[in-house]
Amino acid sequence: MKPYLSIENMTQQFPDGNGGALTVFENATFGVEKGEFVVILGHSGCGKSTIMNILAGLAEPTSGAVVMDGTEVKGPSLDRGVVFQNYSLLPWLSTLKNVTFGVAARHPEWTKSQVIEHSTKYLAMVGLEGDVIHRKPSQLSGGMRQRVSIARAFANHPKLLLLDEPFGALDALTRGTIQDELLKIWGGTEQTVFMITHDIDEAILLADRILLMTNGPFARVAESVEITIPRPRNRTEIIEHPNYYAIRNHLVHFLGTRSKAMAGAQSDKSHPNRPQTVRIDKTDGADDPEGRQPALRAVNS
Amino acid sequence: MPTLSLNMRAALLSILLLAFGLLIWEAAIPAQKLATELTEYERLTGSGSPKAGVPPPSQVFAKAWQELSNPFYDAGPNDKGIGIQIGYSIYRVLAGYLLAALVAIPLGFLIGMSPIAYKALNPFIQVLRPISPLAWMPLALFIIQDSEASAIFVIFICSIWPMLINTAFGVAGVRSDWVNVARTHELNPLKTAFTVILPAAAPTIVTGMRISIGIAWLVIVAAEMLVGGTGIGYYVWNEWNNLDLTSVIFSILMIGIVGMLLDAMFGFLQRRVAYVE
Incomplete structure (x- = not known):
């Protein structure tokens, strides 16, 4: 097989x-x-x-x-979700929006609040909670950026x-x-x-x-x-x-x-x-x- | 004595320089003789007339006060308020400029996305770009047969190039990683263009738009001197024909101030779309 x-x-x-x-x-x-x-x-x-x-x-x-x-x-x-070495976050979007970007593409039928809730959950799973998720990637450390990228990939199953x-x-x-x-x-x-x-x-x-x-x-x-x-x-x-x-x-x-x-x-x-x-x-x-x-x-x- | 901030000190220096410049200007103007002191000949040739000499700044300020306190009066074709004249100029600039943006930004996108379109269109751009916009004027007047529309066309043709080139450059330079993010998220080409390429290229595009509006404002003055009728360029020329140098200097200052405001608007837009990688 x-x-x-x-x-x-x-x-x-x-x-x-x-x-x-x-x-x-x-x-x-x-x-x-x-x-x-x-x-x-x-x-x-x-x-x-x-x-x-x-x-x-x-x-x-x-x-x-x-x-x-x-x-x-x-x-x-x-x-097939990809996490790139250089994170590949979109620098003009906030951390949360970088994740909702992916989730909204995966589930076009979801409402905005569903998308945000799902994204927030996955960001929390990689330890990103609170104000941090409204920051731009340039304001995050390399490690945090890669966490966002991982959250974006996992959130899409x-x-x-x-x-x-x-x-x-x-x-x-x-x-x-x-x-x-x-x-x-x-x-x-x-x-x-x-x-x-x-x-x-x-x-x-x-x-x-x-x-x-x-x-x-x-x-x-x-x-x-x-x-x-x-x-x-x-x-x-x-x-x-x-x-x-x-x-x-x-x-x-x-x-x-x-x-x-x-x-x-x-x-x-x-x-x-x-x-x-x-x-x-x-x-x-x-x-x-x-x-x-x-x-x-x-x-x- | 408390130390002032850098901005405060710079502002203070600006004011000092302005005062110094105005003082020199005022002092450099020879005192006008009273009309009664003039000879018959001087009166006839107008050399005693205050309007014939370069006016001192105090007169320019008086003129500015008079014009700006009633900017929208309309007393016939050759006597309109400064507000109306500037309004006509801004209308022409914006009309030509927006038409140019409508053509340049989508076309720039195409050129930036497609190497073949870039190579095919590049020779035309390189030949057309260095042409002085006013050189188009006779052709425009002949073909369009309307001075108003010709002025707008001249603005269109001069503001299209920086926007076109910057859009193409910005779009071509979007990092492939970001495009790959769009591809792995199965975004269709239109969505990719709007959600990834446009924001990524926006700083470059807006820089092109800012250069274009600057050029358009430079060109409108010259174009209106040629086509006549209304507008700040026509106003300058008309006052020169009237030998009213006070008004000429006043309108020169107004051209500078409006140009500065237009540039500041795009400077603001530029800061809005900027991002840090």
Whole structure:
């Protein structure tokens, strides 16, 4: 059976300026299940943002298809909410109006007071209440702006929420707080989330599954790492979990050396490039003879 | 002694400069001889007439007081109050200007949104823009055959360019992120134009409108000198023909004040649409 969101044989090429074509990634094939929180990790230039833009419908792949909930993705839609790295709030609107803007677009049949009530509720969920919501984005801190952007996206209940490095421009402390907010607001919903990040710890904290991309050109989604740490998670407690460092080491190792080593390998064009599923779990493997080595079990799906 | 604020000190300095300037002006005017002291020849050539010399500021103020205390009298084609004359000028400026805005802003939107429209229309804009608006006057008079409408056309043609160019520039420069927000919220093109692109480009558009109204006010004076009949430009020229320099100086001041008020209106609008990124 097909996953909820299915990316099939997706290839992206750009003109290289000399009449040829530069292949960013080729035959990428992976899926995201309903309600799943999937994070994609990879170096700059591997095409993460391109994948994100294609999923959002803001760009079209050279070939291949994106199928969500049985229908092919063509163009942007309210079913796919996006939180951009630079917040993308409209600076001439107040905080509240930035959210009602989205809610009114989603529910044109609602009355003004319904829209305001719904928007205020979601702003409160990210900790923005009182006078703050009548301020302009320029009068808010970076962290607060990103909260508004998150509230706008969640308030619309999209089928798929796309987060494009949402915390990339924030300082480490603010990032931590907003990650917690995101976990809290996500925990209360069945929201399917697809997120890009550079931050390994952030990925482990938030994700059900991490997709690892090799370096481009000819990047591919090489591995799909399950995060075998039970929820609800909390940043101070997960580092105590026996799987935490095993997973983290695996990711660091991948990004540090293997992403480079696996780069540029042109694969068999006729086959979809599916990621290899990796499951690292040391909780039931206390008697693992390999001791400290993370137990890698490749499951070809 | 308490220190005055910067604004207070600047205002004080302005008043001092004004007083100083007026004093020099007043002192520089040679004293007029009384008519009885003039020779027969001087009386005949008018060199003794107070109206023939540059009037001192005190006379200009007296004239201003007289005109402004009854600005709307109408005593025939060549004797109308300053209020009526300015009213005609403002009417022509606004008529030509609003017509120009109606054309320039939608067209600017189109040019800003579409690179092909920009490239196709750019040569025409570049050729038409530097033409002095008054150069259109003979053609306008011939084709339109109405001096009133020709003056309005001249205002139209001179105020269209800054609005057109600024609108196109502002629309083309709207951040793609904001347009993407509109796209991911499935706004139709019309709604995107009004809720995202227009407010985003508004500061640039209003700047163009402000430049245009300034140019239109500059041009109306010259245009009315040519077409005649009514308006502040005609008034200046008429008083020059009457050798009434007091009225000429008074109307010059009025042109400045009205121009300043028009600019201030757009300055206010500019502050209303401004936003901080």
